[in-house]
Amino acid sequence: xxxxxxxxxxxxxxxxxxxxxxxxxxxxxxxxxxxxxxxxxxxxxxxxxxxxxxxxxxxxxxxxxxxxxxxxxxxxxxxxxxxxxxxxxxxxxxxxxxxxxxxxxxxxxxxxxxxxxxxxxxxxxxxxxxxxxxxxxxxxxxxxxxxxxxxxxxxxxxxxxxxxxxxxxxxxxxxxxxxxxxxxxxxxxxxxxxxxxxxxxxxxxxxxxxxxxxxxxxxxxxxxxxxxxxxxxxxxxxxxxxxxxxxxxxxxxxxxxxxxxxxxxxxxxxxxxxxxxxxxxxxxxxxxxxxxxxxxxxxxxxxxxxxxxxxxxxxxxxxxxxxxxxxxxxxxxxxxxxxxxxx
Numbered sequence: 001x002x003x004x005x006x007x008x009x010x011x012x013x014x015x016x017x018x019x020x021x022x023x024x025x026x027x028x029x030x031x032x033x034x035x036x037x038x039x040x041x042x043x044x045x046x047x048x049x050x051x052x053x054x055x056x057x058x059x060x061x062x063x064x065x066x067x068x069x070x071x072x073x074x075x076x077x078x079x080x081x082x083x084x085x086x087x088x089x090x091x092x093x094x095x096x097x098x099x100x101x102x103x104x105x106x107x108x109x110x111x112x113x114x115x116x117x118x119x120x121x122x123x124x125x126x127x128x129x130x131x132x133x134x135x136x137x138x139x140x141x142x143x144x145x146x147x148x149x150x151x152x153x154x155x156x157x158x159x160x161x162x163x164x165x166x167x168x169x170x171x172x173x174x175x176x177x178x179x180x181x182x183x184x185x186x187x188x189x190x191x192x193x194x195x196x197x198x199x200x201x202x203x204x205x206x207x208x209x210x211x212x213x214x215x216x217x218x219x220x221x222x223x224x225x226x227x228x229x230x231x232x233x234x235x236x237x238x239x240x241x242x243x244x245x246x247x248x249x250x251x252x253x254x255x256x257x258x259x260x261x262x263x264x265x266x267x268x269x270x271x272x273x274x275x276x277x278x279x280x281x282x283x284x285x286x287x288x289x290x291x292x293x294x295x296x297x298x299x300x301x302x303x304x305x306x307x308x309x310x311x312x313x314x315x316x317x318x319x320x321x322x323x324x325x326x327x328x329x330x331x332x333x334x335x336x337x338x339x340x341x342x343x
Contacts, residue, residue: 047144070097079194087341114268
C-alpha cells in the first residue's frame with residue numbers, strides 16, 4: 001500500500017512540476033516577445049467608425065435596414081434617403097473595404113437582429129481570391145473590437161487571422177478604441193444620423209485622380225484580375241446565362257457567404273447582397289457568380305456603374321451625387337422584394 005501511495009505521489013509531483021515548468025516557459029517566452037503589432041490609423045478609424053455606427057443604429061427599436069460594406073458604402077449610401085424611400089429606419093454601416101469579406105460578414109451576422117434586413121455590398125475584386133476573406137486589416141480592427149471575429153470565426157478563418165498576427169496580439173484585447181473626432185474631411189467621425197457622412201463633392205483634382213486610376217485598369221478584365229467571360233450580355237437578372245454556365249466564387253468566399261446566410265436566416269434576419277457601385281462596369285462574371293451563390297431572391301440590383309461625375313476620388317467612392325443615385329436605386333430594388341411605404 002505504501003509503495004502504491006509513493007508511486008501516486010511521484011506521478012502527481014511530476015505532473016505538477018511539468019505544469020509549472022511549462023507555465024514558466026510560456027510566461028518567459030511571452031515576456032520576451034516583441035510588443036503588439038503597431039497600430040495603424042486606418043484600423044483605429046475603422047474600429048471607431050464601427051462602434052459609432054453601432055451606437056446610432058442600436059438606438060432604434062424594431063426592424064431596421066442595415067447596409068454593410070466598405071468605403072464604397074461609407075461614401076455611397078444615404079441611410080436618411082433610404083429611410084424616406086422605404087419607410088423603414090435605414091443605416092449606413094459601411095467602414096473600410098480592407099476589412100475583407102470575413103469581418104464584413106461577421107459584422108452583419110453579429111449586429112443584425114430578428115426582423116432586420118441586412119444588405120451586404122461586396123466588391124467584385126473580393127469574390128474570387130481567398131486573400132480577400134481574411135486580411136491583416138481585419139486582424140488589426142478586430143483587436144480593437146474585443147477579438148469577437150476571431151472567437152466566432154471558422155477554424156480556417158482563425159488560422160488566417162493568426163497568420164497576420166504576432167502571438168501577443170491574440171492576448172492584446174481592447175473592447176473599445178480611443179475616441180477620434182474628425183468633423184470634416186475624408187475621415188469624418190462621428191457619423192451623422194443614420195450613419196451618414198456629410199455630403200462630399202468632386203473637384204477637378206479628385207476627378208483627375210479617378211480618371212488616372214481608371215486608365216491603369218486593363219480593358220480585358222477591368223482591373224478585377226479575372227479572365228474575361230465568354231459573353232458580356234449578362235448584366236441584368238432577366239439576361240443571365242443558364243445556371244450551369246455561371247462562373248464560381250472562390251470556395252472559401254462561397255462557404256463564408258453560405259454560412260452567413262444560414263446564421264442570419266436562423267435568427268430571423270433577412271439577408272440581401274449587392275455589388276458595390278464603381279466607376280467601371282462590374283463584369284457580368286462577378287454578378288452571375290454572386291447570384292449563383294446567394295440566389296436571385298437575395299440579390300439586389302444597385303447602381304453598379306456610375307458616371308465619372310458621380311465619383312469622388314477613386315473609382316470606388318461615390319460623391320454626394322453618386323450617393324443619391326446608389327441609395328435610390330438600391331431602395332427601389334429592395335422595394336420590389338419587400339413591402340415598402342408608398343411614395
